Amino acid sequence: MNTKAPATLLLLAFACLSDAPGPARAGAAPSPAPSNLPGSEYPRLEPNLGVTFRLKAPEAKAVKLEGGAGLSKEPTDFTRGQDGIWTLTTPPAVPGFHYYWFNVDGVRVNDAASQAYFGYGRECSGIEIPEAGADYYAARPEIPHGEVRSHWYYSKVTGRWRRAHVYTPPGYDKSGTRFPVLYLQHGAGENERGWIEQGRANFILDNLIGAKRARPMLLVIDTGYAAYASGVSASATATSTNLSNRIASATAAFEEVMLKEIIPMIDANYRTKPDRLHRAMAGLSMGSMQTLNLTLRHLAQFAWIGGMSSPPRTGFDVATAYDGVFRDAGAFNKQVRLLWLGAGTAETRFHASTVSVHEALERAGIKNVFYSSPGTDHEWQTWRRSLYDFVPRLF
Amino acid sequence: MNTKAPATLLLLAFACLSDAPGPARAGAAPSPAPSNLPGSEYPRLEPNLGVTFRLKAPEAKAVKLEGGAGLSKEPTDFTRGQDGIWTLTTPPAVPGFHYYWFNVDGVRVNDAASQAYFGYGRECSGIEIPEAGADYYAARPEIPHGEVRSHWYYSKVTGRWRRAHVYTPPGYDKSGTRFPVLYLQHGAGENERGWIEQGRANFILDNLIGAKRARPMLLVIDTGYAAYASGVSASATATSTNLSNRIASATAAFEEVMLKEIIPMIDANYRTKPDRLHRAMAGLSMGSMQTLNLTLRHLAQFAWIGGMSSPPRTGFDVATAYDGVFRDAGAFNKQVRLLWLGAGTAETRFHASTVSVHEALERAGIKNVFYSSPGTDHEWQTWRRSLYDFVPRLF
Numbered sequence: 001m002n003t004k005a006p007a008t009l010l011l012l013a014f015a016c017l018s019d020a021p022g023p024a025r026a027g028a029a030p031s032p033a034p035s036n037l038p039g040s041e042y043p044r045l046e047p048n049l050g051v052t053f054r055l056k057a058p059e060a061k062a063v064k065l066e067g068g069a070g071l072s073k074e075p076t077d078f079t080r081g082q083d084g085i086w087t088l089t090t091p092p093a094v095p096g097f098h099y100y101w102f103n104v105d106g107v108r109v110n111d112a113a114s115q116a117y118f119g120y121g122r123e124c125s126g127i128e129i130p131e132a133g134a135d136y137y138a139a140r141p142e143i144p145h146g147e148v149r150s151h152w153y154y155s156k157v158t159g160r161w162r163r164a165h166v167y168t169p170p171g172y173d174k175s176g177t178r179f180p181v182l183y184l185q186h187g188a189g190e191n192e193r194g195w196i197e198q199g200r201a202n203f204i205l206d207n208l209i210g211a212k213r214a215r216p217m218l219l220v221i222d223t224g225y226a227a228y229a230s231g232v233s234a235s236a237t238a239t240s241t242n243l244s245n246r247i248a249s250a251t252a253a254f255e256e257v258m259l260k261e262i263i264p265m266i267d268a269n270y271r272t273k274p275d276r277l278h279r280a281m282a283g284l285s286m287g288s289m290q291t292l293n294l295t296l297r298h299l300a301q302f303a304w305i306g307g308m309s310s311p312p313r314t315g316f317d318v319a320t321a322y323d324g325v326f327r328d329a330g331a332f333n334k335q336v337r338l339l340w341l342g343a344g345t346a347e348t349r350f351h352a353s354t355v356s357v358h359e360a361l362e363r364a365g366i367k368n369v370f371y372s373s374p375g376t377d378h379e380w381q382t383w384r385r386s387l388y389d390f391v392p393r394l395f
Numbered sequence: 396m397n398t399k400a401p402a403t404l405l406l407l408a409f410a411c412l413s414d415a416p417g418p419a420r421a422g423a424a425p426s427p428a429p430s431n432l433p434g435s436e437y438p439r440l441e442p443n444l445g446v447t448f449r450l451k452a453p454e455a456k457a458v459k460l461e462g463g464a465g466l467s468k469e470p471t472d473f474t475r476g477q478d479g480i481w482t483l484t485t486p487p488a489v490p491g492f493h494y495y496w497f498n499v500d501g502v503r504v505n506d507a508a509s510q511a512y513f514g515y516g517r518e519c520s521g522i523e524i525p526e527a528g529a530d531y532y533a534a535r536p537e538i539p540h541g542e543v544r545s546h547w548y549y550s551k552v553t554g555r556w557r558r559a560h561v562y563t564p565p566g567y568d569k570s571g572t573r574f575p576v577l578y579l580q581h582g583a584g585e586n587e588r589g590w591i592e593q594g595r596a597n598f599i600l601d602n603l604i605g606a607k608r609a610r611p612m613l614l615v616i617d618t619g620y621a622a623y624a625s626g627v628s629a630s631a632t633a634t635s636t637n638l639s640n641r642i643a644s645a646t647a648a649f650e651e652v653m654l655k656e657i658i659p660m661i662d663a664n665y666r667t668k669p670d671r672l673h674r675a676m677a678g679l680s681m682g683s684m685q686t687l688n689l690t691l692r693h694l695a696q697f698a699w700i701g702g703m704s705s706p707p708r709t710g711f712d713v714a715t716a717y718d719g720v721f722r723d724a725g726a727f728n729k730q731v732r733l734l735w736l737g738a739g740t741a742e743t744r745f746h747a748s749t750v751s752v753h754e755a756l757e758r759a760g761i762k763n764v765f766y767s768s769p770g771t772d773h774e775w776q777t778w779r780r781s782l783y784d785f786v787p788r789l790f
Contacts, residue, residue: 037516037517038620055502056501056502057500057501057502058500058501059456059500059501059502060500060502061454104499104502104504105452105453105454105455105500106451106452106453106454107450107451107452107454107455107499107504108504108507109499109502109503109504109505110504110505110511110518112503112517112518115518116505116511116518121432122432122507123505123507123510123511123518139547139549139556141549145547145548147544147545147546147547148544148545149542149543149544149545150542150543150544150545150591150597151542152534152540152542152597153540154534154536161534173568173664173665196545202545202547225433269568270568
């Protein structure tokens with residue numbers, strides 16, 4: 001009490017001065033990465049967008065950098081200094097967000113200087129590399145901002161608590177009107193935090209809406225994982241030891257959660273336009289697979305569909321895919337307002353597979369949009385750009 | 396696309412099946428800690444509430460457990476197995492939430508099996524030890540739940556982006572009425588995530604409101620850190636190299652953010668009752684110090700005050716403390732509806748100091764409530780219990 005506080009507490013407090021998701025810009029001199037926790041000098045951005053990492057580990061025999069392809073395609077060795085401090089400067093990194101961690105004698109170690117992000121099924125460090133001229137995912141003071149709500153709910157399908165993140169556009173509380181909804185799915189190993197923390201989806205929507213390039217809408221970001229509660233499964237597949245049976249069961253459980261729990265809950269609790277013409281779904285990687293599987297089999301529920309960096313597939317057959325939904329191109333084109341497919345040029349297998357599906361659909365007369373993100377891999381910069389391209393086309 | 400997904404992606408997905416902040420219960424047999432990421436067998440709760448930790452580190456010379464006092468008062472050595480897997484079983488842990496990490500040859504390593512929580516100025520692992528019979532912070536399906544909104548805003552005082560977490564009670568959107576507000580501050584080294592992720596403040600409020608033991612209210616949880624933007628400081632103290640000057644400047648900046656930015660923003664954007672009789676503030680540790688410093692000097696703004704585990708202080712003088720606010724007991728008691736002080740019995744210095752302030756105030760005729768949390772240290776179980784005792788007394 002009073003200002004005579006224990007100095008240690010206050011020193012710790014100074015180290016934590018809250019920082020900003022503001023516009024990220026590369027400088028002419030080395031500077032702390034914009035994603036660093038306040039007060040951390042390293043990781044340090046070099047003027048050429050290389051990154052210098054540091055770790056004190058006097059007893060270690062080997063320290064490596066591992067993580068996202070645009071930062072560290074292969075594990076890269078640090079060099080030990082006399083003082084037991086290991087350092088590494090990478091080649092120029094690809095702009096955008098990269099997961100990373102240090103491998104210290106075989107143990108994965110997060111960087112104390114960075115925030116943790118959920119990826120690869122665990123908490124990883126993350127770094128933001130500024131992209132020159134790209135301010136579409138920056139937080140900008142001059143425009144109004146939406147909110148992101150954490151909405152907890154108990155799922156009877158899975159017998160577990162779940163949390164949806166719901167973005168409400170600027171002015172939602174006071175407008176009194178109803179809004180369309182985009183359901184947005186993360187990738188494998190990530191969760192419902194990804195599109196906000198890594199993807200900055202809320203800031204992308206703020207910027208698009210602020211520039212009147214997109215209609216105000218809700219985003220609903222939930223987890224893509226689901227397993228039937230014991231006793232709830234409609235079949236014996238949930239507990240099967242056979243992998244493809246278990247995948248089928250998880251797919252069915254996820255679809256049941258989405259169609260019977262999440263969508264009705266959102267329509268009941270938020271001012272939505274609760275019809276297919278005002279409902280979109282998109283996802284990245286595993287989330288793209290889930291989106292296409294679900295929407296193309298439930299067109300009575302969705303009229304706008306986005307598949308970002310779908311897992312590579314072979315043997316795509318227009319006539320039989322998704323229970324034959326593409327067989328009647330005229331009917332499909334009339335019913336579906338947007339079928340959007342995209343990938344980054346550096347995620348070559350994903351890109352090639354997506355191009356090939358896109359072209360097969362074109363040949364069959366199925367209207368669809370293909371978006372290519374230059375130079376980005378199976379990482380979040382591809383999906384930020386994808387969202388930025390996809391959203392203005394909606395509703 | 397389709398259900399023929401790459402098996403690796405799906406296997407990763409299975410490892411991530413989203414889990415539940417549901418009621419935590421100790422079992423008769425060893426079981427995964429309720430805070431484990433889904434699929435993680437360790438850390439494992441033993442029937443006596445000891446915890447078994449595991450880490451694979453074949454090259455390490457020494458592995459220690461470090462963290463919260465109720466789990467590991469002193470660093471504790473792991474034992475190496477033949478297979479390079481280190482294990483440790485602790486004595487019975489104190490129920491509640493504990494930060495922890497592994498020290499591997501001098502390097503701090505988070506546990507890949509647990510979520511990360513912001514404490515000690517960095518991302519730490521955390522573990523939840525069930526408290527028998529305590530369901531006041533559990534997510535319970537049978538009662539309605541509020542939401543927690545992330546509200547980003549640009550602070551002109553600090554020249555930085557900040558994020559407030561705002562808990563809205565069940566039914567907020569549809570009620571149309573106005574609500575009182577409790578501003579709630581974290582401790583040093585933590586941030587605005589703490590009261591939700593570690594403290595489970597939203598579930599505590601849900602349970603109290605659901606049982607009609609507390610009035611529906613908003614919680615506003617922001618960071619306690621602030622520094623004047625260059626050029627904004629009213630004095631030269633912000634850039635002083637003198638620690639006490641810098642503390643004074645940070646204190647002033649925080650108070651300016653709270654009084655001139657946060658409170659007006661909340662009153663403008665949410666349906667609040669924007670007067671002192673419907674505005675409370677409370678905080679823990681550093682946040683308690685901030686709360687008492689701010690509210691006791693601005694009673695025109697606050698009528699309800701909570702100080703949890705205030706940093707130990709000597710020389711508390713009723714006549715001069717907080718600019719002499721306690722000098723006229725009659726006037727103080729008339730103006731302040733609640734002055735609440737509390738601490739845990741195991742945080743002995745904090746507890747003794749709080750008792751001594753409480754008694755000095757009593758002797759001076761200043762009405763105040765003292766709450767003592769049995770057996771808990773300077774950790775979150777003390778603050779969960781404190782919130783649970785404090786909130787029903789409000790408004």
